[in-house]
Amino acid sequence: MTDFDFAIIIKSIPFLLEGMWVSLLLTLLAITGGLILGVLLALCRLAPYTWLSFAAGTYVNFFRSMPLILIIFWFYFLVPFILGRPVGSFYSVLTAFVMFEAAYYCEIIRAGIQSVRTGQVYAGQALGLTYAQNMRFVVLPQAFRAMMPILLTQSIIMFQDTSLVYVVGLRDFLVAADIVANRDNRLMEMYMTVAIVYFALCLVGQLGIHKLQKKFPTGR
Amino acid sequence: MNYNWDWGVLFCTVEDAAAGCSQPFFQWIVSGFGWTIAVAAAAWVIAFSLGSLIGVMRTLENPILRGIGTGYVTIFRNIPLLVQMFLWYFVMPELLPKEAGMWVKRGMPMPEYWTAVFCLGTYTASRVGEQVRAGIQSITQGQRYAAMAIGLRPTQVYRYILLPVGYRIIIPPLTSDFLGIFKNSSLALTIGVLELTAQTRQIEEYTFQGFEAFTAATLLYILVTAIVMAVMRVVESRVAIPGMISLGAK
Numbered sequence: 001m002t003d004f005d006f007a008i009i010i011k012s013i014p015f016l017l018e019g020m021w022v023s024l025l026l027t028l029l030a031i032t033g034g035l036i037l038g039v040l041l042a043l044c045r046l047a048p049y050t051w052l053s054f055a056a057g058t059y060v061n062f063f064r065s066m067p068l069i070l071i072i073f074w075f076y077f078l079v080p081f082i083l084g085r086p087v088g089s090f091y092s093v094l095t096a097f098v099m100f101e102a103a104y105y106c107e108i109i110r111a112g113i114q115s116v117r118t119g120q121v122y123a124g125q126a127l128g129l130t131y132a133q134n135m136r137f138v139v140l141p142q143a144f145r146a147m148m149p150i151l152l153t154q155s156i157i158m159f160q161d162t163s164l165v166y167v168v169g170l171r172d173f174l175v176a177a178d179i180v181a182n183r184d185n186r187l188m189e190m191y192m193t194v195a196i197v198y199f200a201l202c203l204v205g206q207l208g209i210h211k212l213q214k215k216f217p218t219g220r
Numbered sequence: 221m222n223y224n225w226d227w228g229v230l231f232c233t234v235e236d237a238a239a240g241c242s243q244p245f246f247q248w249i250v251s252g253f254g255w256t257i258a259v260a261a262a263a264w265v266i267a268f269s270l271g272s273l274i275g276v277m278r279t280l281e282n283p284i285l286r287g288i289g290t291g292y293v294t295i296f297r298n299i300p301l302l303v304q305m306f307l308w309y310f311v312m313p314e315l316l317p318k319e320a321g322m323w324v325k326r327g328m329p330m331p332e333y334w335t336a337v338f339c340l341g342t343y344t345a346s347r348v349g350e351q352v353r354a355g356i357q358s359i360t361q362g363q364r365y366a367a368m369a370i371g372l373r374p375t376q377v378y379r380y381i382l383l384p385v386g387y388r389i390i391i392p393p394l395t396s397d398f399l400g401i402f403k404n405s406s407l408a409l410t411i412g413v414l415e416l417t418a419q420t421r422q423i424e425e426y427t428f429q430g431f432e433a434f435t436a437a438t439l440l441y442i443l444v445t446a447i448v449m450a451v452m453r454v455v456e457s458r459v460a461i462p463g464m465i466s467l468g469a470k
Contacts (some may be wrong), residue, residue, distance in 0.1 A: 065399070065445035069405035070437055072419050077430045081223065143399055160300035166410065175302060187310045195299050202298035 009193050012180045016193075019176025026094060026172065027159045033098035035151075036160075038105025046111050046205060056106070063103035069167055076168050084192060089170045101158055103170045108154060112147030149213050156205045160198065173197070229429045230436050249433075252419030253440055259336050259405040259415060266341025267348050274345060275352025276378060286411045289349065296346035300341070300405055304346050308339045328428055336408035344401050351393045355386030388459050395452040399445055416440060 026121040044056035063071070075096035080086050116139050124217035163174045171179070174194055230249065232241030277289035296304070296396075308435035309332070313321040315462040328334060359382060367381040424430035 014318070026284055065403075065442045066438055067403040067417060069409070070420075070434065070441065073417070073421060073424075073430075074434050075425075075440075077434075093406040114250065160298075163300040164303045164407075165304060174300070187306075188314050191303065191306045191311050195303050197299045198303060203294070205243070206298070 001059055005189055006192055009182055010182070012177075012190075015180060016176050017174065018042050020197075022090070022170065023174075023178050026090070026097065026162050026165070028161070029094055030097035030101055030158060031155050033094070033117050033136070034101030034105050037098060037102035038109055041106035042109035042113065043049070043176060045106065053169065060098040060103045063100055064096050064107075065216040066102055068096075068161055070210045071100050072164060072167060089165070090126055091171055093165050093168060097158070097162070101154075104154055108147050109143070109148050112143040112150075115146045116142045145216055149209050149217070152205070152209045152212070156209075159205075160202065163198075179201070216219055223431065225306060225432065226427075226429050227425065227432055228359060230432055231429045233253055243426055244434075245427070246451075248419045249416070249436055249440075250425060250431075251416060252416040252437075253331075255413060255415040256402070256405050256417075257444075259333065259340065259408050259413065260398075262337040262406065263344065263401050266338065267344035267397070267401060270342065270345035271348025272320040272352050272383070275356065277384075278353045279382075280358045288351075289350035293346045296343055296374065301343050301404060302410060304343055305339045305407055305411055309335045313341065314468030332408070332412045336405070336413050340401055340404055340408070342402075344397055346401070347397050348394065349391045351397065352386060354383050354393075355390035358389055359385050385461065388461055391452060391456045391459070395448065399448060402448075403441065 010032070028205065039054045041059060045053045045060070047056075072093060076089065076092045077093040079095050109203055112116060120138055124138040129137065162172060165172050166174055169175060177190040177194045181187045226240065228240060232243065232245040233247065234244055235241060273396050274289045274292055277285045277294070280286055313324040313334075315321075316324060324331065362382055362383070364377060368376040372380065404419040405415055408415050411419070414422070416437050420430075420433035422431040427433075
């Protein structure tokens with residue numbers, strides 16, 4: 001501990017910030033894409049057509065039984081192969097995260113929709129609302145409240161998971177720190193910095209979720 | 221784009237250049253699968269025992285023990301697993317006293333394996349701890365009071381009443397935690413454990429037949445997941461307590 005070198009951390013801040021930007025951008029895009037695909041999948045799973053819910057269910061189970069690293073490897077090779085040209089690791093990895101995250105979001109959203117009491121649905125129908133209106137004004141607002149904390153928690157987990165892009169060398173926060181660490185042989189300083197920064201960010205996120213939960217109780 | 225499918229590489233058991241086998245890739249996959257199981261199983265032992273301890277601590281009345289439990293969960297849940305892996309493997313030996321650090325680096329047998337096991341175990345313990353706590357807290361207080369009323373000591377209350385009931389309630393989330401360890405064991409490749417994913421990556425590097433290798437790994441992961449889920453479903457229904465609803469897998 002005696003030769004802990006703070007100067008190297010300060011000196012590499014701009015470089016690390018660039019990496020953090022990649023991590024955050026990847027997280028935000030993956031959340032957006034994952035949510036869109038996840039909602040579609042959840043609606044498919046709850047659809048009255050057996051084949052549709054079966055297909056969505058298979059998708060979810062498939063992606064949930066594979067390690068994320070393997071999925072990253074799959075898409076790292078698959079995306080350029082399908083497009084027929086190199087696209088850069090960022091887009092391959094983003095595709096992997098969107099596909100992977102959608103499977104998890106789907107289950108959360110499905111559980112949220114199912115947690116709305118059937119009486120509410122019947123009441124909506126009794127008022128003469130169409131299926132779309134019932135979803136839009138009665139079911140989804142309540143479901144959204146119920147699943148919001150879990151969705152956000154899952155998003156924090158995903159932010160942590162983006163560090164796995166290390167395996168394909170995309171220059172995110174961890175990889176940027178790793179580059180400095182190996183270049184200057186300062187593994188201890190850099191890895192500890194990474195751990196503390198991730199810890200602080202995730203903790204702030206978690207506390208935010210707690211506050212949100214208190215502000216918008218589900219009323220049950 | 222052209223891709224020459226060659227499933228044959230997966231079944232190379234001997235080095236045979238004529239058959240397109242530069243290495244015994246079949247054995248690679250088998251040994252990788254073996255390491256995956258070995259990492260996951262050993263890590264689960266740590267995760268389950270340490271996690272139970274943490275979970276119990278968080279339900280105690282002693283504020284210090286409860287604080288330690290909460291602190292543990294907060295720290296281990298908010299640092300990415302990969303970063304934890306690097307901390308244990310690269311940083312921890314430097315922080316130890318000199319002799320201990322040297323032993324970890326040089327003397328310890330299979331340092332990558334044991335580091336990966338320890339890291340996965342302690343990480344998953346934070347998750348198991350949350351499940352155990354939820355399981356214990358879902359038992360009605362009446363059970364605890366009844367146990368105390370018949371004169372059981374606190375350890376006995378946990379040993380004979382709260383834990384046996386709690387564990388049975390949380391079988392589904394525990395199953396998904398175990399599958400989590402099984403999948404997360406792939407992170408061990410970053411510190412050099414040649415488990416299943418690492419082996420398939422290596423086959424890709426040797427043969428450029430990446431899709432075949434990844435398919436093999438995918439099938440193996442899915443197979444194990446399906447088996448574990450099926451077995452645990454049977455276990456759950458066998459040990460279910462009549463009148464109690466389990467916490468249900470997410």
